[in-house]
Amino acid sequence: MQSSDMSSRTFRSQDAVRLIDENTYADTMLNTVRPALASCREEGRFDPSEAERAAGLEPIGGTLHYLAYDAAKFDTEREQGATATFRGCIVISHGFTEFAEKYDELVWYFLLAGYSVCVLDHRGHGKSARDVDSRCLVWIDDWRRYVADFAGFASSVGQRYANGQPLNLFCHSMGGGIGAAVLEQYPTLFDKAVLSAPMIAPQTGMPLWLARALAGVFCGIGLGRKGVFGQVDFDPDAPIDMSLYKDSSEARERWYHRLRCETVEYQTYRAAFEWVRQALKLSRAVLDPSACADIVTPMLLFQAGRDIWVLNEPQNLFVRRVQDGGGTAKLVRIDESAHEIFSMPNEVYQPYLERILAFYDTPLLGGE
Template sequence: MTQHNLQPAFTSPLLPTWPDENFAAVMENRIRPYLARERMSDFVASGARRIYYESYHGSLPSSHAIIIVHGFCGFTRKYEEMIYLYRRAGYDVYIADNYGHGFSTRGVNDPSLVDVADYRTYVDDLHALIAAAVLPLNYKEIILFGHSMGGAIVSLFLLRYSYLCRTAILSSPMLGINSGFCPAWLLELICRLKVACGAKPDYIKGQHPFPEQPDFDGSSCSSKPHYDHIFAWRQTEPKYRTHGASWQWMGASLKAIRQIQRHAADISARILLLQAGEDKLVPAAAQIKFATNAPNVKLQLIAHSRHEIYNACLPERCEYYQAIAKFLAQTSGEDRTSTGEAETRESGN
């Protein structure tokens, strides 16, 4: 039997307390050295695909694990601050580069283009990761965290594998797509026709390769230091430069969204849905619809945040992590605020 550490306590002292202007220094001097000491990386086989993943835990595993599923054009290093906070709270953390992203297998040669035929690929890869790396450690609970596209992947996973995970955090989940003046059904039809006609994977209208110049104002981040940190990673590592969607990816995404909304009532897991008040990518109505139809969803609005709430300014990030802390404490049956334990762990950094 696997020996575990004490049950984690996600408490307010572990919230990000550093001002945005100090973020770069905190990342360089505190977060990265800490993560480097704990990081283990490997590949997991999922069919013919090789999925790159990282795990973060101490010499003894925790009783709880959090699996982060990133969003469209995301990658592991984009979540360094979040991984650090979860680890300091006592959770083991796993994160993978989704198919077509980062160091995982890709189906196209263009390093900027994201292409997938069906979201079952993402779900199968997530299951392969859990089966190979997570389940053998016999955690008391496995918690799924999904941002944007990752939220859609997690939702589909919960429909298929409800017995594996009973708790999930959906951050700005892609439960709809802001398609402008083109209704979703028409856009999906166009995408299907493009693929059926044998068109090679190419950028959907309005999408393009990775730009060499930063564009904070047009980004999904509210915190410029966080945006600069992510853009620096993209400049340093070519595999982190995914930027645009293919027609096939868009069609697969719209199909996945229809499936999730149609079967929302069948998702029994406890879910915290964090909604960004200034989200320009995902319509709030789609998230509200899901929260209304799924039986066990708590909807939390973070009013003054763009799409990536975990890259918002400090007040919004604190509100975000406070909501997560409260949710995790409630779902684990933990009503204590073990500030002494938390501060002891933090002082050991």
């Protein structure tokens, strides 16, 4: 089931994507990538109320921000290395405290490969609706709201950008937990799915049963909208501490930090107790064997060997249960990677990206 061989199947050589040089990363992002993305980008708001009602949830108001990129418009830019073939749409589900614009580099590569891309800011993140006053705090009342919102977005905006071609999923960390639940509850929505270091279960620093009990107690005494003890707000005036990202690409981490400093809506940085409680409920629901057996979408799950934010063993269990239920799932372990595989140096990122593109591009009957 597991594999650390990232070269067994690569994207077709004539379509290979050349990664941005880390030595000129910021200049390339500013002067090449972002102008090209702006030329094909739609910025919009998605009203999730209908999707939430359909899922049996009472809407709590507010709209969700998204960025969408049209491959046909991108083609008019005639970027070097871009394919002339339209392959469908990839919908991205981002991680905890992230935001759509953080994925600009990955969006660039997907566009070069012929895919339109849609990225939703999950509730409480980026420029989407929030339900707490703190700019840094992430709160959610019910994990099922994340799932309903994302499925509603993918089935409307995502399908429009797919334009009759395959609709694929890319999700990371918290977004991977949400994505896994979407695959279980909306089994025909996506044609293929990539889960990158998904939060099948979060790393809490204690046994999950104890974390569930403590989160329940703190929420029960009225601290659900309060930040978890020990976490601090993001300080845009403080320099980035690269010791926290020793395995990652310094150029990429400095770029993300710059984006967060420049935009107050991107400064989510810590969890409310209710978010922790809901993350643990999501984990239990996703790992239910009967739910895993409902997954029919071919799935590729990347596991980071040096992950400190999510647990690896629940990922292994999830893949086994999907397989036991008759689903097509493959786990690829990258021993040398930290949690954000797309933030790693090019020598790790390149084979990871090639594996993703090969998976999306392989016909369903002969896939991974």
